[in-house]
Amino acid sequence: MTAIEPGTTTDTAADTTAGTAAGTAAGAETATDAAAGDGRPRARTASEALEAARDHLLGLQSPEGWWKGELQTNVTMDAEDLLLREFLGIRTEEDTRETARWIRSRQAPDGTWSTFHGGPPDLSTTVEAYTALRLAGDPPDAGHMARAAAYVRGAGGVPATRVFTRFWLAMFGRWPWDALPVLPPEMMFLPRWFPLNVYDWACWARQTIVPLAVVGAFRPVRPLPFGLDELDPDPAAPRVRGRRTPGWDTAFETLDRALHVYERRPVRPLRRAALRRAAEWIIARQERDGSWGGIQPPMVYSLIALHLLGYGLEHPVVRRGLDGLERFTIRDGKGRRIEACQSPVWDTVLAMNALADAGLPAGHPALERAAEWVIGEEVRGPGDWRVRRPDLPPGGWAFEFDNDVYPDTDDTAEAVIALNRVLHPRAEPAIERGVRWLAGMASRDGGFGAFDADNTRALCRRLPFCDFGEVIDPPSADVTAHVVEALSHRGMADSLTVKRAVVWLLKAQEPDGSWFGRWGANHVYGTGAVVPALIAAGVRPGRPEIRNAVRWLVRHQRDDGGWGEDLRSYRDRSWIGHGVSTPSQTAWALLALLAAGERGPVVERGAGWLVEHQRPDGTWDEDHFTGTGFPGDFYINYHLYRLVFPLSALGRYLKGS
8 A cells, every 4th residue: 555644634725715726637747648749748638538538438338238347345255255165065176276366466465465455454354365275275384374374373363353254164163163153043033123133134234144044053064174273373462352332242242142052952843944934035035146135245155054954056046146156256367256246237327427427418329228228227126125114116226237125225316317317218217216215215314224224223233243344224424415416306305305314414424524434435435425415405505514524625635636535444533534545536525526616726636636647548547445345344446436436527527617
């Protein structure tokens, strides 16, 4: 990671009229265009940068009309894929070799692996990557392996890893099952009103914990052909303890001890019935492409659970699941790697909005093809969201190619905005259904979660089992903002739904003037989403909340003119608003400033940063992760963010010039 310390910012004055421009976007230099008369590269103008980015994005569209960039995460996806194949007995030499090559390429010089580019070492990720490389035949005395093992020992060893990591090691006999928290499959019988029932969990968590409960009931052990004693903690290493809350932690630790007693002698008829219920629940939620929810963890654990329940490798459900994993596999010169998810709907609607911002006419063939594909992806059937909204008619969009059980409000909001900007004869009915579904998904407090309404019961977070990321789906500022913006574009700014959501957003503003970003990094993302939404809903640019947000963005512009926020800001507040400048985060800041009516040096320098850092082919480089899966635990590099958001920002910048 480029060296930067938390707290380092540009000392730009507190409003956008202060300071002098280091250069305008039109004058920003780049070595990408034809040489000037003296032989030096001619600087691109903002208009030329916009045209180059637009043409590059158009060139990435599929013949079917969609866009999809790689969704890059960390090597736990790849390590767990090898471990899954070892467990099922289907691991091949070629897959192992190519996956190991990718895992090695992501290792830091100190022997560790992190959860995001340039991030600090992560113990669990390092243990899983190390185990996968041992499976690939890397000897423990090899330099890269010895460095990894030394870090693990010093960081507390396997006992200090997350539950998921120890769960994997237990399946291979390298961790005792009795030392893991218990989550019995009998939880399937808890009624929906009872705490800790399946639907108290967020959709991604419930799809994971149901199959894990099955696996935990079987407690399988399939030993690896090697030991991992070299990962035992150093006696002098500090003991790592999780975050504790007096009272609650004691209560749940007591519950876990009781469940361990029950696990030794479960009520057999009840256990058999629970396993049948869990199997039915899992199978009912398999998508057409064989995945579960279109995300990796439920796919992997559901396949293991069904395998333990007696479903053979050639059973249609298991076969579809394995084929679905193949769809998530990337093979290229860098090695073999697994996408944790795929984002074609999200990428497509963002691309449509970026192209519209860039001036593409509503009837352009690329937008028409995209609209046709998006309309075909509308979710018209029921899903788990109906548990809390049983009378709400279906509508909306999901994130992935195939995910008909879990549409989400974020994708739906962006799809509504995108379809509202194109000319397509079938767009209007789909938009109306999406708007109706969106409005019906408001939580009681007026905000919006991503997949469910009122998914706010926090007891799930207290379980010893839950140390792997966010497990509930409460309203967030960025999602609520996108819904507000979508409904406002449809003329609903004066509706009760939007007014309540606006109040929710105003209350959610941080004391420093920013907003927290749940699904993107972090306060730059949240603020970049909320300000345009509030303006679209009719909030005046001069209102104190908007001015405070503008001042926060101005304060955090970097000396080079861009914006960046390191993902460490989720755990360490000193990083909030601080990090290496990136194209997507610079664009988010500009979108907020432009929506607030800002012009002048700060905006000019931001647009100039985008122009100056554009590649010759029209896109931008962005190694740093700016997407968020679980704040503090799991992060994403959306490979199209580096293109679609700068294109939108430049388009809106030029419209206001």
